[in-house]
Amino acid sequence: MITIKDVAKRAGVSPSTVSRALSGKVPVDRETRDRVMEAVRALKYQPNILAKGLKEGRTNTIGLIIPNICNPIFPAVARGVEDVARENGFTVVLCNTDEDMDMERNYVEKLQNRWVDGLIFATAREESRHILELKQRNFPVVLVARHMGEAVDAVVVDNYKSSFEAVRYLIETGHKRICIIVGDRDLILYRERFEGYRHALESAGLPVYPEMILDVSGRDDNGYNAVKNLLEKGIIPDAIFAASDPRAIGAIRAVKDCGLNVPDDISIVGFDDLDISSYIDPPLTTVSQPLYEMGTQAARRLIAMVNGSKDEKPQIKIMKTRLIKRKSVKQR
Amino acid sequence: MITIKDVAKRAGVSPSTVSRALSGKVPVDRETRDRVMEAVRALKYQPNILAKGLKEGRTNTIGLIIPNICNPIFPAVARGVEDVARENGFTVVLCNTDEDMDMERNYVEKLQNRWVDGLIFATAREESRHILELKQRNFPVVLVARHMGEAVDAVVVDNYKSSFEAVRYLIETGHKRICIIVGDRDLILYRERFEGYRHALESAGLPVYPEMILDVSGRDDNGYNAVKNLLEKGIIPDAIFAASDPRAIGAIRAVKDCGLNVPDDISIVGFDDLDISSYIDPPLTTVSQPLYEMGTQAARRLIAMVNGSKDEKPQIKIMKTRLIKRKSVKQR
DNA sequence: CTGAAAGCGCTTACAG
DNA sequence: CTGAAAGCGCTTACAG
Numbered sequence: 001m002i003t004i005k006d007v008a009k010r011a012g013v014s015p016s017t018v019s020r021a022l023s024g025k026v027p028v029d030r031e032t033r034d035r036v037m038e039a040v041r042a043l044k045y046q047p048n049i050l051a052k053g054l055k056e057g058r059t060n061t062i063g064l065i066i067p068n069i070c071n072p073i074f075p076a077v078a079r080g081v082e083d084v085a086r087e088n089g090f091t092v093v094l095c096n097t098d099e100d101m102d103m104e105r106n107y108v109e110k111l112q113n114r115w116v117d118g119l120i121f122a123t124a125r126e127e128s129r130h131i132l133e134l135k136q137r138n139f140p141v142v143l144v145a146r147h148m149g150e151a152v153d154a155v156v157v158d159n160y161k162s163s164f165e166a167v168r169y170l171i172e173t174g175h176k177r178i179c180i181i182v183g184d185r186d187l188i189l190y191r192e193r194f195e196g197y198r199h200a201l202e203s204a205g206l207p208v209y210p211e212m213i214l215d216v217s218g219r220d221d222n223g224y225n226a227v228k229n230l231l232e233k234g235i236i237p238d239a240i241f242a243a244s245d246p247r248a249i250g251a252i253r254a255v256k257d258c259g260l261n262v263p264d265d266i267s268i269v270g271f272d273d274l275d276i277s278s279y280i281d282p283p284l285t286t287v288s289q290p291l292y293e294m295g296t297q298a299a300r301r302l303i304a305m306v307n308g309s310k311d312e313k314p315q316i317k318i319m320k321t322r323l324i325k326r327k328s329v330k331q332r
Numbered sequence: 333m334i335t336i337k338d339v340a341k342r343a344g345v346s347p348s349t350v351s352r353a354l355s356g357k358v359p360v361d362r363e364t365r366d367r368v369m370e371a372v373r374a375l376k377y378q379p380n381i382l383a384k385g386l387k388e389g390r391t392n393t394i395g396l397i398i399p400n401i402c403n404p405i406f407p408a409v410a411r412g413v414e415d416v417a418r419e420n421g422f423t424v425v426l427c428n429t430d431e432d433m434d435m436e437r438n439y440v441e442k443l444q445n446r447w448v449d450g451l452i453f454a455t456a457r458e459e460s461r462h463i464l465e466l467k468q469r470n471f472p473v474v475l476v477a478r479h480m481g482e483a484v485d486a487v488v489v490d491n492y493k494s495s496f497e498a499v500r501y502l503i504e505t506g507h508k509r510i511c512i513i514v515g516d517r518d519l520i521l522y523r524e525r526f527e528g529y530r531h532a533l534e535s536a537g538l539p540v541y542p543e544m545i546l547d548v549s550g551r552d553d554n555g556y557n558a559v560k561n562l563l564e565k566g567i568i569p570d571a572i573f574a575a576s577d578p579r580a581i582g583a584i585r586a587v588k589d590c591g592l593n594v595p596d597d598i599s600i601v602g603f604d605d606l607d608i609s610s611y612i613d614p615p616l617t618t619v620s621q622p623l624y625e626m627g628t629q630a631a632r633r634l635i636a637m638v639n640g641s642k643d644e645k646p647q648i649k650i651m652k653t654r655l656i657k658r659k660s661v662k663q664r
Numbered sequence: 665c666t667g668a669a670a671g672c673g674c675t676t677a678c679a680g
Numbered sequence: 681c682t683g684a685a686a687g688c689g690c691t692t693a694c695a696g
Contacts, residue, residue, distance in 0.1 A: 003689055014667045019691055029665055046445040050391065051689035054382040054672050069407040070607075078401050082428055091443070093393075094426040096414055111423070113378040224611070246608075253611045275402075276578075279556070279585045281613040335673055346683045351675055361681055383673035386688050
């Protein structure tokens, strides 16, 4: 391995001078610098990042903690994070936790020691005390897609409002028996989406049928079975609001497998606007989340924190959603 | 930050002893070790990985270089890599290159210096000279999903055979005018899938219609437009073999948008077997690739190389594919 | 502007 | 079994 000493020898200067010439932050004689640069090129010198990090106390690395990269909302977020990380000379370490708190804590313990300058969590829960602790210790942290109140920086969407509007659209188009497929209501995110649904119905004077609240999470999280069971019991809604696009896609499949038509018999609205959602049949009406931008914003914020402004007060950035009207909803 | 010195002081021993007690590789008096462990717990000591890495010359980190995590085949691969990395005490750095060679080279230069103990590439091309250089320098490298011949370890599927069999199935079910949507034929992978298609037709005495070879790659890579154009020109195949599931999904949409039916008018076979592929309409007949296992195998191999066995000769591991028959193909 | 020295936090021969 | 010392490859006050 080529070290700074090799470069120094070849350029006929001391290692200190090489270091300074490379850093660019300190005046170095122009001719000396040229000699150094020449040696760097000739030797293909690459500074050892570990040594640098050890000395400087930073690594230009951030950690991204997500439940599971196979959940199709996360690739876009991850891509957004990585793009701005790269632009700023950072690299990103990827960690899947499957929502397992112990695994997450292990990761955090491991990464947080000089390994990583800051952490982005897409896994926040109300019981995530370790995130609060990190924050208290002044370790740079930002949340994405989920928030923990005012205590820690986050980039999210307005889940309540988005689903309120989606369900209101269903009501405006004449639907009266509206089913919801919702995710783990231990997550604020899904509670908010549920509340948006409930208040939209209530404010229109429509009933909330308990049997039409389909809680679907974990392994079997795409709503297919839940909807199939509902339909087979003879409970037929005229619309389904799915709290995620995969659940909407599962619901469409279930409706069709029961011999019914989307949207003629049952309208369906999703939440996410994944790439495929416009290609399925019927093209899905859904709430579009700016996932990529959520990733870029979170990374930008985190890098700003790493680069100094640690003690500003936390900001909750609320990104805009949009209801994309396609063909899975019928005017009744 | 708590260092090894703090632990040493509290336990009343030297830093060397703390290091040895923690490593477990060297005999340490039982009572001394207990005192050390006690101090470690009390202080919540976490060794500084940078210092450790600097001294030991390894970081227990691997880099995963992929074209784009938003391409739906890569999340499963990445997940496989990360799962076995974690089991073995490694973390993974994620790099998206968009198939851009310069970006890839930048990443490699940056990571390869002590940053990372080995690299998994899902981006290999024939012109990827930097990968060969890495290999020559004895730097641990393994390829996944694409290979570069016998020179470097790889975990792949038999693309030729898989698509030969898929197309033969189409022929056996009575199809005669079979279109292909293929990807960038600068990639061996797609060339092999194309050859499988061509030889299946030829060996059945069926013509290969040049206008039915749809090359689709880059931005607009889902086949929708290509198929739509073909159909609008009045060229109507009785089957389409798509060299990836996203292309199959785009093709289905295009066929439907032209007022035709899948599979009654046109049968469609894909390649990948993504999660959604069984939920779309019609459920897609497709070649299933074990993406997750390809990730785990690649990581296992790489970690073995990092842990010593660097100079064994390269292995090309060929994973099994399977044609999953669903409803997008009709017996004619 | 430049060099010698100290130090970041570890590990590991070297003695004992 | 244990401690003191050297060293991994950098950066940065401290002198000059």
